[in-house]
Amino acid sequence: MVVRHIYEYLRLGKFADVKDEREAQRLAIAEGSRIMSMVSVKNHLNALHNPYAQYPKRLTVDDVLRSEMISYPLTREQICTMSDGAACAILCDEERAKEFTDKPVQVTGVGCGTDTMRLADRPFGAVPLLPHEKAADYEDLPYPGVHSFRAGRSAGIEAYRMAGITRPKEELDFIELHDAYASSEIQTYEDLGLCRYGQGYEFVERGDPFLKDFDYGFPVPHAGEMPVNPSGGLIACGHPVGATGLMQAVFAFWQLQETIAKHFLDPTLQLKHPKRGAIHSHAGTGSSVTVSILERGFR
Amino acid sequence: MSARPRTFSKFRDVQAELDLIGAAIYRDEDGAESLIVRSPYAINYVHSYAEDSPFFLGLAEGRLRGSKCRKPKCGFVYGTPRSHCMVCGAPTEWIDLPTKGRVHSWTTCHFGSEAFLKETPYNLALVEFDGVGSLLLVRLKDCVESDLYVGMPIEAKFEPNPRYSITDVWFVPAR
Numbered sequence: 001m002v003v004r005h006i007y008e009y010l011r012l013g014k015f016a017d018v019k020d021e022r023e024a025q026r027l028a029i030a031e032g033s034r035i036m037s038m039v040s041v042k043n044h045l046n047a048l049h050n051p052y053a054q055y056p057k058r059l060t061v062d063d064v065l066r067s068e069m070i071s072y073p074l075t076r077e078q079i080c081t082m083s084d085g086a087a088c089a090i091l092c093d094e095e096r097a098k099e100f101t102d103k104p105v106q107v108t109g110v111g112c113g114t115d116t117m118r119l120a121d122r123p124f125g126a127v128p129l130l131p132h133e134k135a136a137d138y139e140d141l142p143y144p145g146v147h148s149f150r151a152g153r154s155a156g157i158e159a160y161r162m163a164g165i166t167r168p169k170e171e172l173d174f175i176e177l178h179d180a181y182a183s184s185e186i187q188t189y190e191d192l193g194l195c196r197y198g199q200g201y202e203f204v205e206r207g208d209p210f211l212k213d214f215d216y217g218f219p220v221p222h223a224g225e226m227p228v229n230p231s232g233g234l235i236a237c238g239h240p241v242g243a244t245g246l247m248q249a250v251f252a253f254w255q256l257q258e259t260i261a262k263h264f265l266d267p268t269l270q271l272k273h274p275k276r277g278a279i280h281s282h283a284g285t286g287s288s289v290t291v292s293i294l295e296r297g298f299r
Numbered sequence: 300m301s302a303r304p305r306t307f308s309k310f311r312d313v314q315a316e317l318d319l320i321g322a323a324i325y326r327d328e329d330g331a332e333s334l335i336v337r338s339p340y341a342i343n344y345v346h347s348y349a350e351d352s353p354f355f356l357g358l359a360e361g362r363l364r365g366s367k368c369r370k371p372k373c374g375f376v377y378g379t380p381r382s383h384c385m386v387c388g389a390p391t392e393w394i395d396l397p398t399k400g401r402v403h404s405w406t407t408c409h410f411g412s413e414a415f416l417k418e419t420p421y422n423l424a425l426v427e428f429d430g431v432g433s434l435l436l437v438r439l440k441d442c443v444e445s446d447l448y449v450g451m452p453i454e455a456k457f458e459p460n461p462r463y464s465i466t467d468v469w470f471v472p473a474r
Contacts, residue, residue: 001425004404007449025448072407072420072444116385120425120434123375123385146404146425146434 001119002074002183005147006032009198033073035201036182037064038218040077040235042210043179047232049268052247054083054238060217078182078235085240087247094297102298103257108276109165109293111158113151115144117287122146128153130193131166138197149184151289152191152280159278160193163293168193169208169226173274174255176248178282178289179233185209188280192291194226211269230255230269245281245290252277256296306332348463353393354380358468359461363398365431366391378428378435396428396435398455399473403427403434407444422447426470438469446472 010028018024041061047053059077067076090100097104116122124145127138130153144150156168165171175192179185186200195203203209207220209228214220231237231251234244254260255274261267276295283289306324307313316323317337326332348355357364366377368384368391375386376394383390405424408415415421422439424447439453452473461467 001404001406001423003406003449004425007404011449021450022448069409071409074406118379118436120436121377121379121381121385123377123433125386 001146002032002036002181002187003029003072004145005183005187005200006073008141008145008147010201013198014201029073032201033065033075034061035204036074036078036186037061038204038216039179039182039185039209040064041216041218043182043185043229043233043235044077045214045216046211046230046269047236049266050232050237050251050264051266052264053232053236054085055081055236056232057236074181074183080180080234080239083238083240085238085243085247087240087243087250089246089249089253097297101257103259104297105253105256106295106297107292108295109159109161109163109291111155111160111162111291113149113154113156113158113289115149115151115287117284119146119285122150127197128157130157130160130168132193133196141197143197148187148197149191149282149286149289151286152188152282152291155280155289155291156192159291159293163276163295165293168278169195171276172226172278172293173276174227174230174252174271175278175280176229176231176233176252177278177280178244178248179229179235180239180282182235184282184286185228185233185235189228192278192280194228227271230271245279248279248281249292249294252279252294256294304334350382351380355463355467357395358457358465359463361457363396363435363455363468364393365396365428365435367394376431376433378426378431378433396431400426400428400435400453400470402439402447402449402451402453404449405439405447407447420444424453424470426453438466439471440469441471 006028010032011024015024015028041059044057044059047056064077069075070079122144124142127143177188189195189200189203190197207222208225210220210223211227211230212224254263255271260270278293280291304322304324306326308326313323313325313335321337323335324332325335354364366381368375368389370387370389373387375384381391403425407420407422409420411419424439425434425436427434453470454473456469456471458467
């Protein structure tokens, strides 16, 4: 229920000065919907260069807003489709990996977080903090409510700790994350500490998660700072439940090998010499979330 | 009469034809044809509510029940049945929840599972109660999308002829 995320961070943020409560919430929802649509445009458009994507397309923010309403305020184009698909990866020790490839990728961190199946049951409590955050940042935030995924946050903390990451935005070159909804992509920027809780919408507007040198139809001044779902994510690739997490692992693997051009028959989505990326996957209602850190395992 | 159902090469069209007349022929990429039919399929699901039983029995009496941690130092209060405390792990006891609360978050479903498809659009809300540390998901009736807002005061209504399901309770805007 993204309305709460919008309420917490846009109604009480950007629209804090609007006196009439209902009017303020209406304005906040319109603004949140517009920004979520930018995420949908990004993922669909990136996917135009990914031949494995099932729903690549060029859309405008208005196209996304005008698509069929599914669960207010989320529209069809802001939601992934459960689909069929398969992916596979070989996990083995370093010696064996060298037998298969001279460009192996190393798993340097794994994390798993859990929460209750029913959203309603998640007890309010303190925000589990990342190394670059302080308790004072979130003093009055009723957490997690339904605006954030505590399981995603704890999975991130665990994986970052294992990989020795203290400033995720600076130390990761890209993320493939579980954008079942455009809203959950924004929630996950915050859960994984790419920005603080409450800054997800600005993060999109500044353009950080977008790819450089792409024409998305609106300005993205910070494009390329922190590419998120360069493959097109679940929204544009489809969500073959069970294979989805591995699909992200495969895309991340090719990014780190710098073999996107070979596999996609198109070099457009290849990031420039990425050293370290993260993949993030959900099960259930955010009741089990995993984060893995993948690093280039060759010189 | 035409005995042979119509033939389609897209499964989407087969689906539509099944909705219409219950049978269709699917032709795959290699030209192989298969007759596809739709037959009704239903089962009775017999299950226990086990430790959650008092919650559903409570709904039938017009009571909304939650759980409270028995450990005095913790005492966390849940808006749903929880046999054990998620904060400290101690067993909980049953408490009566207030029947009035506020909308914590909401959505209007324009789509739904088959059982609820006919009722769309309908509203879902997560209710927050004073003094309770988690929420309750309910249907919100007697109001439409444009009436809803976070913080809206709402109150519980109970089904006079209980079916011992979560649909025995719903909320409406508070008077």
